[in-house]
Amino acid sequence: MTDTTPAFRSGFVALVGRPNAGKSTLVNACMGEKIAITSPVAQTTRRRMRAVVNTEASQLVIIDTPGLHKPKDALGSELNKAALAELADADVVAFLVDATKPVGTGDAWVASHVAKADADYKLLVVTKADIAGPQKVAEQLEAARGLATFDDELVISAKEGFNVDAFLQLVSAHLPEGPKWFPDDMDTDTTDEDLVAEFVREKLFLNLRQELPHSVGVLCDQIEYADDGHASIRATILVEREGQKGIVVGRGGQMVKKVGTEARHDIEKLLGCKVFLELRVRVEPQWRRNANIIQRLGYGEQE
């Protein structure tokens, strides 16, 4: 008797799109929990993250890449390098286009790299369908179709869970046959330290996005577990100028306290224990232009 069970499929799915297209939100929706951080500020995703989604017949390793954009400084160049490296390795590429923003040169630039990628399957995904009418969505599809050749297209709302399952099914079906690369109980290869730093940075962006565009970095120095089970965490917030330090610290330390309290709630959920979080703010002039610091912070290409 022949075995009619479908073969197990596994592989790497790169999500690309210009900054703010909705990549991290889609990863979160696929995972069903908070792993990647999201915020309304472009370039939130500085680190590459792998989210592993297991289904009965497949294992998808979803890679949330930094948004591709024309580089303006060393950090920008590193972000692009990391995203382009992901594209080169992926089995499937999903190109995300924001339904609410006119398709423009930024999308065309990203699409030109998608066109060059070797992936076996390229999917066009129009995101944020919940806040764009059907007419707008249709126009975006039409405009994006002209940018590269796609094997398929899908309209989603990661926020409302619309077509997220369809996305997973479509992508799974086009992965190559292969083994499980990661064990069942591991759903991300990002360390707790990385996630802590990302959560702190997310809260900084949410509270201070007008005042601090992109000139803030976070380094998680230490996570220590005490006998009673709580975690003591120290993290450093890097800014470029004294004035920015003042903004982050806030009047009487109020802002850094607020950021710490908000981040602590997420970190407690992540680690599943009580957390003491100590945040320091340090001025490191021009850290964004300093490739060494960028590497130390782990924002560049990783092995």
Ligand SMILES: Nc1nc2c(ncn2[C@@H]2O[C@H](COP(=O)(O)OP(=O)(O)OP(=O)(O)O)[C@@H](O)[C@H]2O)c(=O)[nH]1
């Ligand atoms: N209404 C709505 N908003 C969404 C949806 N997906 C993402 N957003 C919002 O769009 C903004 C950007 O989303 P992200 O997921 O952080 O975008 P990204 O592509 O990862 O951005 P970068 O990290 O800058 O590359 C956030 O404010 C999200 O809440 C969606 O399906 N519906």
